[in-house]
Amino acid sequence: MSDSVYENYPPYLNPAQKEFLVQTVKDWATQNGLMVRPAPTFISKDSNPYGVLATNAPVTLFPSPFPKSSFEEAKALQTVYNKLYAAITCNKEWIGKIMEDLIDVDDFISNLWKVHITVQEEGYAQTLSLGLYRSDYMAHSPSGSTSPQLKQVEFNTISSSFGGLSSLVTSLHSELLNSPPGHPLAYPQHPLLTSGAVPENTAVETLSAGLATAHTAYGPSRSNPKLPTCILFVVQENERNIFDQLALSRQLTKVHKIPVFRLLSSEVLDHTSIPDSNPARPLIYHPPYFPSGTEFEVTTVYLRCFYTPTDYNSPRDWQARTHLERSASIKCPTVLNQLAGSKIIQQVLATTTGPDHLTSFLPDTPEPLISRLRATFAPQYDLSLDGQGRALALNPETASNHVLKPQREGGGNNIYKTAIPDFLRSIPENEWKRWILMELIHPPAAAKNVALRSDGEVLAGGVIGELGVYGTILWDQAGGEVLHNEQGGWLMRTKAEGVNEGGVATGFSSLDSIVLF
Amino acid sequence: MSDSVYENYPPYLNPAQKEFLVQTVKDWATQNGLMVRPAPTFISKDSNPYGVLATNAPVTLFPSPFPKSSFEEAKALQTVYNKLYAAITCNKEWIGKIMEDLIDVDDFISNLWKVHITVQEEGYAQTLSLGLYRSDYMAHSPSGSTSPQLKQVEFNTISSSFGGLSSLVTSLHSELLNSPPGHPLAYPQHPLLTSGAVPENTAVETLSAGLATAHTAYGPSRSNPKLPTCILFVVQENERNIFDQLALSRQLTKVHKIPVFRLLSSEVLDHTSIPDSNPARPLIYHPPYFPSGTEFEVTTVYLRCFYTPTDYNSPRDWQARTHLERSASIKCPTVLNQLAGSKIIQQVLATTTGPDHLTSFLPDTPEPLISRLRATFAPQYDLSLDGQGRALALNPETASNHVLKPQREGGGNNIYKTAIPDFLRSIPENEWKRWILMELIHPPAAAKNVALRSDGEVLAGGVIGELGVYGTILWDQAGGEVLHNEQGGWLMRTKAEGVNEGGVATGFSSLDSIVLF
Numbered sequence A, B: 001m002s003d004s005v006y007e008n009y010p011p012y013l014n015p016a017q018k019e020f021l022v023q024t025v026k027d028w029a030t031q032n033g034l035m036v037r038p039a040p041t042f043i044s045k046d047s048n049p050y051g052v053l054a055t056n057a058p059v060t061l062f063p064s065p066f067p068k069s070s071f072e073e074a075k076a077l078q079t080v081y082n083k084l085y086a087a088i089t090c091n092k093e094w095i096g097k098i099m100e101d102l103i104d105v106d107d108f109i110s111n112l113w114k115v116h117i118t119v120q121e122e123g124y125a126q127t128l129s130l131g132l133y134r135s136d137y138m139a140h141s142p143s144g145s146t147s148p149q150l151k152q153v154e155f156n157t158i159s160s161s162f163g164g165l166s167s168l169v170t171s172l173h174s175e176l177l178n179s180p181p182g183h184p185l186a187y188p189q190h191p192l193l194t195s196g197a198v199p200e201n202t203a204v205e206t207l208s209a210g211l212a213t214a215h216t217a218y219g220p221s222r223s224n225p226k227l228p229t230c231i232l233f234v235v236q237e238n239e240r241n242i243f244d245q246l247a248l249s250r251q252l253t254k255v256h257k258i259p260v261f262r263l264l265s266s267e268v269l270d271h272t273s274i275p276d277s278n279p280a281r282p283l284i285y286h287p288p289y290f291p292s293g294t295e296f297e298v299t300t301v302y303l304r305c306f307y308t309p310t311d312y313n314s315p316r317d318w319q320a321r322t323h324l325e326r327s328a329s330i331k332c333p334t335v336l337n338q339l340a341g342s343k344i345i346q347q348v349l350a351t352t353t354g355p356d357h358l359t360s361f362l363p364d365t366p367e368p369l370i371s372r373l374r375a376t377f378a379p380q381y382d383l384s385l386d387g388q389g390r391a392l393a394l395n396p397e398t399a400s401n402h403v404l405k406p407q408r409e410g411g412g413n414n415i416y417k418t419a420i421p422d423f424l425r426s427i428p429e430n431e432w433k434r435w436i437l438m439e440l441i442h443p444p445a446a447a448k449n450v451a452l453r454s455d456g457e458v459l460a461g462g463v464i465g466e467l468g469v470y471g472t473i474l475w476d477q478a479g480g481e482v483l484h485n486e487q488g489g490w491l492m493r494t495k496a497e498g499v500n501e502g503g504v505a506t507g508f509s510s511l512d513s514i515v516l517f
Helices: A002-007 A015-032 A068-090 A092-100 A107-122 A163-177 A203-218 A242-254 A265-271 A315-326 A335-340 A343-350 A357-361 A367-374 A389-394 A419-426 A429-434 B002-007 B015-032 B068-090 B092-103 B107-122 B163-177 B203-218 B242-254 B265-271 B315-326 B335-340 B343-350 B357-361 B367-374 B389-394 B419-426 B429-434
Strands: A064-066 A128-140 A149-156 A229-235 A260-264 A283-285 A296-304 A330-332 A402-406 A435-439 A448-452 A458-462 A464-476 A482-499 A505-512 A514-516 B064-066 B128-140 B149-156 B229-235 B260-264 B283-285 B296-304 B330-332 B402-406 B435-439 B448-452 B458-462 B464-476 B482-499 B505-512 B514-516
Touching: A015 A163, A015 A448, A015 B242, A064 A068, A064 A464, A064 A482, A068 A092, A068 A128, A068 A149, A068 A335, A068 A357, A068 A367, A068 A464, A068 A482, A068 A514, A092 A107, A092 A335, A092 A343, A107 A315, A107 A335, A128 A203, A128 A335, A149 A343, A163 A203, A163 A242, A163 A482, A163 A505, A203 A229, A203 A242, A203 A296, A203 A330, A203 A464, A203 A482, A229 A242, A229 A265, A229 A283, A242 A260, A242 B015, A260 A265, A265 A315, A343 A357, A343 A435, A357 A367, A389 A402, A389 A419, A389 A435, A402 A419, A429 A435, A448 A482, A448 A505, B015 B163, B015 B448, B064 B068, B064 B464, B064 B482, B068 B092, B068 B128, B068 B149, B068 B335, B068 B357, B068 B367, B068 B464, B068 B482, B068 B514, B092 B107, B092 B335, B092 B343, B092 B429, B107 B315, B107 B335, B128 B203, B128 B335, B149 B343, B163 B203, B163 B242, B163 B482, B163 B505, B203 B229, B203 B242, B203 B296, B203 B330, B203 B464, B203 B482, B229 B242, B229 B265, B229 B283, B242 B260, B260 B265, B265 B315, B343 B357, B343 B435, B357 B367, B389 B402, B389 B419, B389 B435, B402 B419, B429 B435, B448 B482, B448 B505
Parallel strands: A064 A514, A128 A330, A229 A260, A229 A296, A296 A330, B064 B514, B128 B330, B229 B260, B229 B296, B296 B330
Antiparallel strands: A128 A149, A128 A464, A283 A296, A402 A435, A448 A458, A458 A482, A464 A482, A482 A505, B128 B149, B128 B464, B283 B296, B402 B435, B448 B458, B458 B482, B464 B482, B482 B505
């Protein structure tokens, strides 16, 4: 049944319809801030010396079908997932034991762990911790199955992005479904394309409310004399996805009336300080563009950087991360919470042999709910000598239903199927522990869409869609008490090898929305 | 007093402040659709083949000071101006007599007049006429004067632009005045830069409401069977200012729930028709990108083209204009209303000798109000044998306080001051009637601002500001009855020769907002 949904979708566009839809999407994106800064491969720095140009974010022309049952399940489980990752983060001994093994082989994990150890030795100045999470899923639809199953691809605990732009794509597709008003004709007729078919998307509201809750929970300034307070977005240089972040700043500024500043990760040590004389260790931001002496106390540090090794170019960057971590500001996330999001943790949770981690992390959660959460895990294995993983990975037949993923968050560079045995044999065996073997998730095979890339190319073809659901949680690391736990908003990301107008195969990864079936 | 206001304004920006303000404005513009398509001189078609790129509209960093009394007067007079131009448009004999003289020397005027004559011979199918006007002023501040006077630069009756973007600039400057929330520091301290100092700007609401009123006044479809109705924006090819227009479409679509379509002027004859069999002459739009046979009846044609000779490249373009004019759709504007906006009409109205045109066009308007309106005219003269103009223009001493303007709407190419006598002597005397002599308006000499151009250059320097006030009017050409007459929204446009970072003199023309003093 689900296959037939995808087979007739999206409806055919004749050239005039396609041109109209593309032009409409292009103009809508610019009018409404669904934008990115262009890649240097598209527009060189020379031809845009002041960096003023912007272009549409990559978007699909149509929303993608997604099973209603899976969507509802993902939403229902989000606050349970929030609680789970908060509980894991509170158990630093447990995290430490898992990380122990990796510390020799993974500099990045090792350095993150060192930040935690350094701050722990001094004592944490802030026990509140904020998570802005996104749990990513596919609608697992192996051939022959009758109904799709929700399977988790990964759980993001740091820099969970695209909430801002995703809300805009939802508005775009919703408006197209009602365009022109009273006579919806912008899309060709199709049973899935009805007014109101795209569910609401409160990603901006939810993520901003999470940050605002932390800001409020921080309470009054700890400086003497008291300072005005703010939220600090710590960001990467040359961020192309800035308008996604600004969607949250705008909501915080306009609706919550909270001052928000942006600071490059490379400038953290230049423009923030922690007064030696103040044992509370408030983080003070000195905006270099305001009158000399202007200071704000940072209640909440929101990291949109520091999630990948390339964000740390020198010891100074690690120093900056440590500096933030030891301050009294609420971190979104802390180093421990970032580590809790490693793929190795996901793998350990998914292991069906050994201790029942889920039940011990979620003692107050009813068993049926834990089972539903567990059902979203795809089978995952480490490659240790005594585990199942090694055998599955080295046998070409079993390997063909698996993917090998680097355990590092945001890693990329997956090895697929029958390439796995040869790959493993090509690297030293002591590096195998850097990898996780995961059973393949089979997204609907017949899914298709049409995408407008940021360079203006329009590509059509088979696609793989990933649904992310956002959640926010604020908890106290000291006693584990949860002060705020919310689910809200989602992201559909659609990737493909497509075929361009000239018939050349080329890729796209687009923001999308969904229609439920 | 007014001079001292300008002398200390805008406040000094140190390099860090300037960088911050520029970056904030740049990002805000992209996030909020304060955008234009880049000029081909900035980004070539080759490097942007699909036309996806956009850049900020040119904007000033600061709002510009403007005298409160002049602003209030301009707003108070707008509905009187609306009525005046409606009344002029109703008196086609009077317009015809003025145009008569120009028909031999001006092809453009001559062709417009012919469109009117052609349609008049057949009989107009629509007597309702819609005006979306903008009256442009300067705060006339000749040296030695104590208080500024409001002086009209021109009155626009066709394609009055920038309402959409102007509203956004107002929001931008207003937000900067309150940024960060609770601790306004984005601008350096200055007595003029206080929260709420920028007056509200309802240009988008007012202009859209004007169009929506016409749409409603059109009434039900005149086709058989009845068709769904729409508003049609007829536009230029490669319009860079499209986001200004889309601000109105969005309002009409979202708030008024009216279908709006855009059609290139060159495609009017391809995609619209007037059924021969229907004496009511409804204008039918056939969207080429909707299923074959889809038709909408156009209630209102909104021209964002056809105002300049270069919009008519062939007889087919004149045919398209005639086609629209003879249809039953309400035109914004009609040819007659466009002609009423010629500079020659402005000059005739301003002539102090001869008949009192204002009083005869505005019989029900109290004399004091007419006097206030008359006070906004700068002295203007034709160059006929028997008038004052010729003597003033040929004498270098008197010429030095005048400007010579081509009488054609949107003409440009003004001749200034002492260059006037030589210029006149260089052209055949029978062409002198193409020109209007106007006494110079003296904007505040000390006015300064800083502007961010669309290519990212930041320029600072002395500026000349023009305030435009928007008004809308719907009337019946048959009896002159006014069905709707509103004022709302404004535009500040700031022009200068500035100096770039390299010290090179270069120009800018920016969208701006105002703070009243």
